[in-house]
Amino acid sequence: xSPSFQTPVATPPIRAEYERELVPLDGIxxxxxxxxxxxxxxxxxxxxxxxxxxxxxxxxxxALWQDNELLxxxxxxxxxxxxxxxxxxxxxxxxxxxxWVLAQGYVLGMAAALVLTSLxxxxxxxxxxxxxxxxxxxxxPAIALLPLALLWFGLGQGSLLFVLVHSVLWPMxxxxxxxxxxxxxxxxxxxxNYGLKGxxxxxxxxxxxxxxxxxxxxxxxxxxxxxxxxxAELVFGASSGQGGLGWYIFQNRNELYTDKVFAGLxxxxxxxxxxxxxxxxxxxxxxxxxxxTQR
Numbered sequence: 005x006s007p008s009f010q011t012p013v014a015t016p017p018i019r020a021e022y023e024r025e026l027v028p029l030d031g032i033x034x035x036x037x038x039x040x041x042x043x044x045x046x047x048x049x050x051x052x053x054x055x056x057x058x059x060x061x062x063x064x065x066x067a068l069w070q071d072n073e074l075l076x077x078x079x080x081x082x083x084x085x086x087x088x089x090x091x092x093x094x095x096x097x098x099x100x101x102x103x104w105v106l107a108q109g110y111v112l113g114m115a116a117a118l119v120l121t122s123l124x125x126x127x128x129x130x131x132x133x134x135x136x137x138x139x140x141x142x143x144x145p146a147i148a149l150l151p152l153a154l155l156w157f158g159l160g161q162g163s164l165l166f167v168l169v170h171s172v173l174w175p176m177x178x179x180x181x182x183x184x185x186x187x188x189x190x191x192x193x194x195x196x197n198y199g200l201k202g203x204x205x206x207x208x209x210x211x212x213x214x215x216x217x218x219x220x221x222x223x224x225x226x227x228x229x230x231x232x233x234x235x236a237e238l239v240f241g242a243s244s245g246q247g248g249l250g251w252y253i254f255q256n257r258n259e260l261y262t263d264k265v266f267a268g269l270x271x272x273x274x275x276x277x278x279x280x281x282x283x284x285x286x287x288x289x290x291x292x293x294x295x296x297t298q299r
Contacts (some may be wrong), residue, residue, distance in 0.1 A: 014104055015130025017039055077263040086267040095252070095271055102248030103275070105161055106233050111166025113225060116169060117176040122206050125184050136180060142174035146232040157229075167236050171228040175222040184210045215291060223284050 025250070033090035060079050067078035077085075089095040123130030146167040153163035183194055187210055210219065237250025247255075251270055256264040 020034045027289060035263075045157025054173065074260065077266055081263045082266040082270060083260075085263040086270060089264065089267060095146055095249075095267070098247065098249050098252045098268075099275065100293045102233060102237065103248070105164050105248065106168065106229055108170055109233070110226065110229055112165065112168045113229070114176060116173050116223070117180060117225075120173075121184060122182045122203065124181050125206065125210060126202065134177060138174050138178055141170070142178065144265050146168075146171045146228075147235055150236060153236075164233065164236055167232055171232040172225040175228060176218075176225040179221025180214065181216050181219075183214025186217065187213040211269075219284065219288060223280070226279065226284075230272075230276060230279075 011019055064079040064230040067073075067076045070076050073081060086095070115180045120130070120134050125131075131228050143179075147169055149170060150163070153166045157163040157166055184206075185278040191213050195205050200208055233248070234250040234253070237248045244263075249272055256268065
């Protein structure tokens with residue numbers, strides 16, 4: 005019988021422990037330590053400005069290649085028309101008139117959405133009412149309501165407000181109700197323990213907890229309302245000789261001032277960008293991002 009033997013087990017060498025002192029970061033900005041090009045690229049405004057510059061350059065190149073100012077004016081010609089009409093005061097007046105009507109319809113739509121969602125979270129009948137109305141009216145385009153708006157409210161601001169409320173109400177109501185449904189049960193129980201009911205319960209418990217969804221509904225409602233307003237003004241946006249941006253675009257199209265048509269469209273785009281960046285992004289930064297409820 006062969007003698008038994010054991011295979012020696014290899015053990016890794018033990019490294020001596022040591023302590024490394026870390027350099028304190030007091031007074032050191034991690035962003036400033038990057039190269040200047042990386043610091044520049046880290047700014048969202050720079051990246052977005054570069055994208056806009058690329059789009060403007062592509063527009064200019066296509067317009068010069070086509071060489072037909074009637075069909076597609078160049079970017080420089082559009083800027084010249086934009087500067088002239090802003091200097092004359094025509095575009096600021098049209099823009100202010102459109103924004104004033106939009107603000108009224110937007111506020112009315114928000115108020116109606118808050119009433120519907122408050123009823124929906126309070127009663128079963130309110131939930132059924134919201135589900136039925138949104139299923140019926142949310143898929144209905146606001147443009148399809150223009151003939152009824154003309155018939156009921158006539159030519160002017162009343163018809164515009166009608167289609168604006170329709171555009172804002174349903175997407176905001178759906179997003180707000182979805183946000184309310186996602187509120188944790190612990191927060192709901194805390195509100196009930198404090199004796200909160202009705203509107204106080206909605207405003208003090210549900211609205212702060214559902215604010216990300218509410219802001220999303222506000223942004224969607226703003227986009228729907230802005231494009232609905234311009235489209236409606238293209239059809240019947242003038243009252244007593246006074247119209248907004250959509251009417252400005254429509255008039256210049258009839259007179260074949262294509263550069264002014266593009267100037268009006270560019271104004272619509274710029275206003276939309278300003279509201280998105282200066283309005284909603286600032287609101288998100290001051291609320292939900294600061295509170296850590298949204299990245």
